[in-house]
Amino acid sequence: MRYVKMMREDTPVWGVLEGETVRTLAAPPFSGQLRYDGGALPLHTCRLLAPCEATKIVCVGKNYRDHALELGADVPDHPILFLKGPNAVNHPEGKVHTPDFVTRLDYEGELAFVISRRATGVKAKDFADYILGYTCLNDITARDIQNLDGQWTRAKAMDGFAPIGPVLTDEVDPHALDVMTRVNGAVVQQGNTAQFLTKIPALLAFITAAMTLEPGDVVTTGTPAGIGPMQKGDTVEVEIAGVGVLRNHVI
Secondary structure, rough: OEEEEEEEOOEEEEEEEEEEEEEOOOOOOOOOOOOOOEEEEHHHHHHHHHHHOOOOOEEEEEEEHHHHHHHOOOOOOOOEEEEOOOEEEEEEOOOEEEOOOOOOOOEEEEEEEEOOOOOOOHHHHHHHHEEEEEEEEEEEEEEEHHHHHHHOOOHHHHHHHEEEEEEEEEOOOOOOOOEEEEEEOOOEEEEEEHHEOOOOHHHHHHOOOOOOOOOOOOOOOOOOOEEEEEOOOEEEEEEEOOOOEEEEOOO
């Protein structure tokens, strides 16, 4: 399945993407059964939203060896977690506001996944039973603030610092996906999820041993090497093969 979330007459609705047509749903697709409402819209007419219902975004730091090394950090021997709140959620084609006090704003292209049902104490072998699908995420980071604070909350959890989307799909192998980031059309970051230090089954087990994930929550899996700055006026795209292209605009 390929899911999208969109605005219809000022109301957010979910839909299933079939080719270039969106068949709309009567309820979010978390119950295990899809309930279509009879509506259908051409994809190009839809104002897409982030395909989640996040109460939180659980992020993994330094899940690629080459990214840890480019930061001058040790390669971790277990997942390093941090959180973004729902205030950080941003939409496909959404604007990313640069706060006046931030002097360096970085892109971090990542694969993310959305939780399908309440997840606590998940066994690694059962991971797929709890994932609705995979999508693109830009873990936007105020790098100067991160360095100033010595920890990551303020630098990564500002309003709009988690663009997500545009499509959520369960039709890919999450451990064999090319991840690419472009700024104004130029490729600035490339990696493959085969490089994960912690694979998704073990990652979900690690997270849910400590905290409960709710339907619609987002887990994002870390960024490959190649992080760098964005400037006001830039257009930034995160592309993941088989998933889609997430495009946002820095203002």
